[in-house]
Amino acid sequence: MTYNPTYLSDFPIKTLRETPSYADTPGYQYLIRAGFVRPASAGIFTLLPFGMKVISKIETIVREEIEAIGGVEVLFPALLPKEPFETTGRWEEFGESMFKLRDRKLSDYLLAPTHEEMFTLLGQEMFHSYQDFPAILYQIQTKYRDELRPRAGLIRGREFIMKDSYSFDLDANGLDVSYQKHRQAYQKIFNRLGFDYVIVSAQSGAMGGSKSEEFFTVSPIGEDTFISTPSGFASNVEAFETYDGRPAIDPKTGELLIKDGDLAKNGEPITLHRGIELAHIFQLGQKYARAYNWTVQNQNSERITPTMGSYGIGISRILATFAELFHDEKGLIWSTALSPYDFQIIQAISNDKVKETSFEIVKQLAKRGYSFLIDDRAISAGVKFKDAELIGVPQTIVLGNLIKEHKIELKHRATGSIETLTLDQLYSKFLLAGS
RNA sequence: CGGGCUGUGGCGCAGUUUGGUAGCGUGCUUCGUUCGGGACGAAGAGGUCGCAAGUUCAAAUCUUGUCAGCCCGACCA
Numbered sequence: 001m002t003y004n005p006t007y008l009s010d011f012p013i014k015t016l017r018e019t020p021s022y023a024d025t026p027g028y029q030y031l032i033r034a035g036f037v038r039p040a041s042a043g044i045f046t047l048l049p050f051g052m053k054v055i056s057k058i059e060t061i062v063r064e065e066i067e068a069i070g071g072v073e074v075l076f077p078a079l080l081p082k083e084p085f086e087t088t089g090r091w092e093e094f095g096e097s098m099f100k101l102r103d104r105k106l107s108d109y110l111l112a113p114t115h116e117e118m119f120t121l122l123g124q125e126m127f128h129s130y131q132d133f134p135a136i137l138y139q140i141q142t143k144y145r146d147e148l149r150p151r152a153g154l155i156r157g158r159e160f161i162m163k164d165s166y167s168f169d170l171d172a173n174g175l176d177v178s179y180q181k182h183r184q185a186y187q188k189i190f191n192r193l194g195f196d197y198v199i200v201s202a203q204s205g206a207m208g209g210s211k212s213e214e215f216f217t218v219s220p221i222g223e224d225t226f227i228s229t230p231s232g233f234a235s236n237v238e239a240f241e242t243y244d245g246r247p248a249i250d251p252k253t254g255e256l257l258i259k260d261g262d263l264a265k266n267g268e269p270i271t272l273h274r275g276i277e278l279a280h281i282f283q284l285g286q287k288y289a290r291a292y293n294w295t296v297q298n299q300n301s302e303r304i305t306p307t308m309g310s311y312g313i314g315i316s317r318i319l320a321t322f323a324e325l326f327h328d329e330k331g332l333i334w335s336t337a338l339s340p341y342d343f344q345i346i347q348a349i350s351n352d353k354v355k356e357t358s359f360e361i362v363k364q365l366a367k368r369g370y371s372f373l374i375d376d377r378a379i380s381a382g383v384k385f386k387d388a389e390l391i392g393v394p395q396t397i398v399l400g401n402l403i404k405e406h407k408i409e410l411k412h413r414a415t416g417s418i419e420t421l422t423l424d425q426l427y428s429k430f431l432l433a434g435s
Numbered sequence: 436c437g438g439g440c441u442g443u444g445g446c447g448c449a450g451u452u453u454g455g456u457a458g459c460g461u462g463c464u465u466c467g468u469u470c471g472g473g474a475c476g477a478a479g480a481g482g483u484c485g486c487a488a489g490u491u492c493a494a495a496u497c498u499u500g501u502c503a504g505c506c507c508g509a510c511c512a
Contacts, residue, residue, distance in 0.1 A: 017461065017473070018447045022505060042504065097510070114512085148436080148510060162512050214512090223511085280512060314512035348471045382472035400471050409471095 005362050005372035006049070006341070013049060015387050025221050027324030028153030030332045034390045036319075036340075043150025043158035050391065051319065053340035055161065058193070058318050059140055061337070062163045065189045069181040071136040071165050076118045078142050082108035084117040088291045099144045099158075111144035116310055119166040120288040123306065127168060130298045133306065134174050136181075138165030140315060152221055154320035155276060161316040167309040170298065175283055175307045179211065182281050182311045186215055193318060194335040195278070195325070200226045201235040202280065211283040215313075216275035221324055224275050225256065229268035243267060276321050279313040332392030333414050342370040344393040348381040348400035357399055357408075357423070364427050389413065397426070 013035040022039065023029040031037050036051035047055060063073065082100075085091040091098075091110070099111035112118070119137055127135060140163045150158050167178030183199070190197045195217050202214040214236060216226055227248070228234040237248040237256065243263035249256060261269045286305045289295075295303035319338075326333045336342065343365070345358045355376070362372050373393060375384045381400075388396050388411075398409040408426060410419045421429065 014445080014462085016446060020446065021441090021448090024506075039504095143512075145511065149506095149508090151506090156511075160512070164512085277512065312512050317512060346471090350470085380470055380472085380474060382470090382474080384473090385471075386473045398471075 005374050008373065008375045009377050011049065015390055023153065025152045025155070025324060026327060027320060030327050030390065031153060031320065031323050034332055034392065037154065043147060043156065045154055045157060050340045054319050054338050055315060057338050058315050061192050062140070062189055062313060062315065065185045066138050066163070066165055069136065069185045071138045073139060074122070074137055075139050076112070076115050076141065078112050078144065080110055080112050080118065082110060084121060085110060088117055088288060090117070097146050099146050113143055113145045115139070115141065115164055116166070116284065116288050120292055120294065120308065123168050124292055124294040127306070128296055130170055130296060132296070133168055133170045134178055135168040136165055136178065138163060152320065154316045155221070155324070156223065157316065160314060162312050162314055164310065164312045169307050170304060172307060175309055179281065179283055179309050182309065183213070186279055186281065186313065189313065190215060192337055194337055197278065198226065198228060198234050198275070201239050213281055214277050215279040216277055217321060217325065218273050219276050219321070219324055220274055222274040222276040224277050225272055226275055227258070227270040227272055229264050229266065229270055231266070231268060233264060233266060233268070241265065278318060278321060281311045282309060284308040284310050331390035334392045334394055336394055339394050341373040341393045342395070343372050344388050344391065344396045345372055345374045346384045346388055346396055346398045347374070347376050348384065348398050350378065353403050354399045357403055361397060361423070361426070365430055368431055370430065
């Protein structure tokens with residue numbers, strides 16, 4: 001494969017030396033400073049080139065795993081007419097958290113906070129017979145929710161990228177199968193992304209339906225509280241009751257009524273955690289199909305109502321969460337799975353030999369599909385080292401004085417370790433690895 | 436929506452109490468020196484002091500209104 005490296009000398013990026021005062025969490029501060037994102041308005045963000053690279057990688061992993069369970073990609077508009085949401089009652093139910101607007105003819109529109117209505121209508125149009133089931137449709141779309149208080153950068157924005165998929169089945173057993181497929185696909189996704197996660201029982205909220213679970217990662221900046229027990233049971237506090245039937249939250253005040261060591265229904269002591277919700281899967285059941293009077297024919301030519309599931313995963317939130325989880329005092333630390341580049345090449349000195357060598361390294365290692373960010377800027381080497389640490393590409397190749405001996409330095413961002421290698425050693429290390 | 440706070444060159448901030456020629460750091464431009472760990476010197480560019488109205492000889496500073504943003508709380512991928 002061919003791969004064009006990115007040269008920082010012609011790259012429209014500017015790292016910031018100081019922390020912008022508006023950024024409230026460390027991950028967000030580094031995403032700003034390292035040039036991954038910029039705020040455009042409260043909870044609304046511009047993705048810069050590095051941020052785009054990471055988003056693309058997240059999307060690729062998500063697409064691969066959803067298509068592996070039979071998902072087919074579509075793309076609905078973000079701008080939708082009011083009517084489908086009136087049918088389900090959600091035009092009112094979402095209330096102020098939904099962006100509503102009018103066109104020049106004064107017709108009502110909305111910026112979609114979620115797409116259950118549209119997927120149901122598409123299913124109704126496409127699926128008429130039991131032979132059309134089961135099915136999984138998904139999209140990666142920008143969602144809009146006018147949150148009361150956006151915070152922590154992309155962790156909770158008013159505009160955010162989400163993958164949402166929807167399963168269509170004929171009965172509850174089929175729905176269970178589709179649900180389990182998604183549950184497993186999500187586990188694969190999180191394993192590939194490199195997140196520790198906990199699957200937590202949840203309530204369904206505005207989506208409706210019955211069974212519902214959330215995927216959390218533990219983080220001090222998390223906005224949600226969930227509980228776990230030694231045997232692996234975990235629950236969102238909203239869906240939790242103690243051994244003696246007490247709710248975890250006062251329904252009126254919202255006050256947390258439980259503490260570490262309280263007993264769960266199974267008699268085990270609980271532990272409370274702060275977490276970031278990265279995904280939420282629901283068994284919607286027939287709520288939406290019923291709202292549109294959608295029925296299909298079974299083998300006996302009887303009309304039956306399909307049953308659906310809805311499965312969301314926050315793409316832009318994953319980017320932000322990774323930054324919150326993986327950084328040190330110098331900057332971000334990307335995993336190989338999500339890093340915007342596989343290697344950053346620092347030209348610590350500037351001469352023709354260095355330029356030729358970086359070109360040669362790219363040519364050799366690109367054979368294995370590795371991608372490169374080359375810092376060829378005409379600035380002092382110190383700035384390049386600092387920026388490399390801020391950006392957080394997992395491996396940096398330093399081209400400097402050792403180039404005379406055909407040697408380079410290979411720096412690991414996460415450990416800070418430095419290896420001195422000949423070019424041949426570099427090539428064999430990465431061309432042979434895993435092949 | 437309730438409580439707290441902030442809007443001053445790209446970014447970080449001082450100046451507001453006590454009205455009197457808009458400042459510092461960083462970044463940016465140019466030249467020279469330097470150049471493997473955020474170099475040094477010199478010369479520059481860049482600001483409707485969020486916006487509007489008012490008070491005043493005079494407003495970044497005082498008054499009123501308004502907009503935006505941030506933090507804490509109630510809702511959410």
